[in-house]
Amino acid sequence: MVLLRKVKKAQVETLGLVIIVAIIAFIFVIALIFASRQQPNLNQDYLKLKADNLRSTISKTTICQDTNIRDEIVSCNDLAITQCENINCNELQNIIKKIIDDSLNLTNNYKFEAGNILIKKEPCGNIFTSTSELVPYSDINITLALC
Amino acid sequence: MKKSQVQIQESILVILIITIIIGLALFVFYRFNLASLEKTKLEYEQNQVFTLLATLPNSPELSYTEFSNPQNSLDTLKLLNAKLTNQGFKEIIIKQIYPETSNVICSKENYPDCNSYVIYNNKGNKKNSQILSIPVSLYFPRTQEFKSGLLEIKWYY
Numbered sequence: 001m002v003l004l005r006k007v008k009k010a011q012v013e014t015l016g017l018v019i020i021v022a023i024i025a026f027i028f029v030i031a032l033i034f035a036s037r038q039q040p041n042l043n044q045d046y047l048k049l050k051a052d053n054l055r056s057t058i059s060k061t062t063i064c065q066d067t068n069i070r071d072e073i074v075s076c077n078d079l080a081i082t083q084c085e086n087i088n089c090n091e092l093q094n095i096i097k098k099i100i101d102d103s104l105n106l107t108n109n110y111k112f113e114a115g116n117i118l119i120k121k122e123p124c125g126n127i128f129t130s131t132s133e134l135v136p137y138s139d140i141n142i143t144l145a146l147c
Numbered sequence: 148m149k150k151s152q153v154q155i156q157e158s159i160l161v162i163l164i165i166t167i168i169i170g171l172a173l174f175v176f177y178r179f180n181l182a183s184l185e186k187t188k189l190e191y192e193q194n195q196v197f198t199l200l201a202t203l204p205n206s207p208e209l210s211y212t213e214f215s216n217p218q219n220s221l222d223t224l225k226l227l228n229a230k231l232t233n234q235g236f237k238e239i240i241i242k243q244i245y246p247e248t249s250n251v252i253c254s255k256e257n258y259p260d261c262n263s264y265v266i267y268n269n270k271g272n273k274k275n276s277q278i279l280s281i282p283v284s285l286y287f288p289r290t291q292e293f294k295s296g297l298l299e300i301k302w303y304y
Contacts, residue, residue: 042190042197046279049201054282056219061245061284062292095245099295102244103282 047129047146054103055131055144058096058112063087069096074138077115093119100144109147115140123147189304192235193277196300199234200281204298209266211286220284220293226264227255236303239267243285245295259287273303 059070064084069092072082076089087095097119100110111120111127114135124147132143204210204221209229211222226241243262253261280299287294 042193046197046200049197050281053204057282057284057295060220060293061295068293099245099282103295103297 044129048131050104051129051131051144051146054100055133055142057103058099058144059133059142061099063092063095070135070142073114073117073142074135074140076117077140078138089117093117104146111145111147112143113145114142192302192304193279195235196237196277196279196302199239200279200298200300203239204281204283211288218286220286221296221298222286222288223253223259223264224288226266226285227253227258229264229266231267234267234269236269236271236273237267238265238270238301238303240265240299240301241283241285242297242299243294244297259289270303276301276303 059068059073061069063069063072064087067083072084072087072092075081075083076092080089082088082092096112096117100112100119101121104110109121109124111124112118124145127145127147130143130145132141134141204219205217208231209221209225211218211220211225221241231239241264248262249260250263251257251261253259253264278299278301280297283296283298285294285296286292
């Protein structure tokens with residue numbers, strides 16, 4: 001009787017050990033699956049690079065002799081006029097919109113903001129990446145968000 | 148039929164079935180492995196193209212520098228003469244998007260009345276392709292103007 005009780009106890013212990021090993025193995029496999037999923041997100045980095053470059057490109061683009069879009073944004077915000085004779089503030093917005101539309105995929109929505117200039121392609125609820133630049137000697141912040 | 152013969156037949160049948168099951172499992176494993184390898188290869192190439200997109204605009208061969216300071220722009224005169232090598236099966240093009248100009252590939256003869264600069268072209272005999280692009284600023288030294296462009300890398304696999 002004592003021997004039978006010992007055998008049963010040993011069997012139960014073995015079974016418990018097997019269950020523990022199985023649970024540890026299961027947790028390990030699940031952890032491996034999650035670890036392999038947590039790779040750096042290339043899409044996020046790509047969008048970030050795109051947003052940074054696009055904002056910088058827009059600011060720098062020359063639209064008339066010695067005047068770039070950044071200068072015109074400041075002029076439109078401070079004086080409501082442009083330095084270029086053949087462009088007004090509405091046309092400036094159209095130029096910025098055209099550069100953004102031609103640079104991004106059709107699937108990308110965006111929101112460009114620079115003082116009182118706001119250009120966006122809706123819906124722009126979930127912002128995936130955003131980049132901003134403070135214009136020197138001004139309180140205007142040029143912001144571009146890709147959604 | 149003797150009992151032993153039946154047992155041998157049973158054993159042969161079992162071995163056959165097990166062999167078929169193992170063969171099927173190996174085949175499935177091989178296909179899965181192959182698909183996984185293809186996916187890894189594609190991801191690796193995508194990473195490589197992404198790295199190239201991030202670094203190419205800052206390379207001294209292409210970028211516009213003022214007193215050795217990089218200006219985050221591509222010098223279009225440098226683009227005319229740039230010929231990259233050993234980049235694999237890719238096509239690297241820089242297109243001007245604003246102001247819009249005629250859709251012509253740039254050369255020393257037609258510069259600056261053109262809109263795209265092909266700095267690398269090796270398509271090989273691959274059929275599939277993917278494109279990644281980023282906006283870049285283009286500098287025109289003759290007029291000292293900056294224009295908007297797009298750096299496009301099309302890679303073949």
